[in-house]
Amino acid sequence: MVFFKRIGDLHFTGQQEPITLDETEVSEYLLADAENTLPEGYALLARNERTLEGVYRRLRSSPEMRPMLHIGWRQELKDKNETPWLTFSLQDEPEQEGLEGFEGVIRLSRNKGLLLESRTVGYKEVAESLPLEIETSETSDDVELLDLPFATDSEQQPEESNEKEELMVQDIQMPDQLGGFFEMSESIKVKLGKLYYIDHPTMGLLVKVTPYQASLEEQESLN
Template identity: 85%
Template sequence: MKNKLIQLLITFLLAFSAVSLKAQTVFDVEMVFFKRIGDLHFTGQQEPITLDETEVSEYLLAGSESLLPEGYALLARNERTLEGVYRRLRSSPEMRPLLHIGWRQELKNKNETPWLTFSLQDQPEQEGLEGFQGVIRLSRNQGLLLESRTIGYKEIPDSPSTETEAIDTNQDAELLDLPFETESEQVPTENDAVNAAKEEVTVQDLQMPDQLSGFFEMSETIKVKLGKLYYIDHPTMGLLVKVTPYQASLEEQESLN
């Protein structure tokens, strides 16, 4: 009888250890991505910025249309913890949230963990950048390692043409009865110099880029502490991320036994 109790206790401890180990290697990752709006005056890189080939993957974060790796699962709305943060951002006059999503994953080494991609396009009448391409992943690398990279862009407007039409100065001289026939014979005055300076400023103003245009990059690699809210910031966009350990339910624990 005593031996049976000991064997039963050992079996229980082994099963409990297996469940605990499983629970400790499974994590919930939640993110809120937003863009900044308002009176922004930034000019980004004119040449397009693209994701590296090693970052591009087939796995997509896109709500119900997400495509996740094997062993990953989307978090239901009632499983997410940043809903209040998302609502506050929606009411902010300076920020516009574009994505709130979460997923559950088993922790693996960095070289075994694929990138998850997201692609966002805001409505053209909205302020701020127009579109975003991003990647994110959580892996094991001497602790919990979170990596993210996002490229935002707004189309650069075409520069207005600065070419001027040729003027027939001889014809103007005849019409206005000026004391000279060609532009080279005109003696510049102080007013002429002032007007020329004004015209130069006007041309420069026409060549100024839009208030917000070009390509921008937000990249971050951080060591993550469980349960802490991380804020990855950029003048044109931002990312909020939280990682928590997943606790298996009683039903899931029983299924592992």
């Protein structure tokens, strides 16, 4: 799997209240390149065993996406109620664009086929909007003054009037910047060897499931 966040000029406001993963989803099994704690029968894939290395490298050169995790594992396929969630936790540098932190879970199980479930929560502190002062002019006749192109300077002069113009100051807010809590959740049936793309305006997940060909020694140990 490859997890990435979207970067660039994002203007989304997420939920203000924290979004948390369910207690039934959060587990002790952590997906990370070091200090892993995986269930019995699971094993991390070496870099040369992963099939999405090319995809990961292309994302690293993308001006719109920032890959944050590329990892793979081998597992025995079991029913959904026997398959634990795998957890991942990611934190980006504060100066980087996009969301700052992510908490996610993922699992692959057997449920009338192959079932892939994932849920990720992303977060960035909401920045305070800065007010702008905009001045507008208004006459007593409510005639709107337009900045029109004129042929000569004399034509640009307004007609004489004894009516007093009033300046009005209005406060408006800057457009909402990226901030708040965002959730990406998906449950899909998958096929072997096919690349699946789980999309969200602020993040994304690429997953590919491939069959494992056990060695003769492994097959003999199983028998």
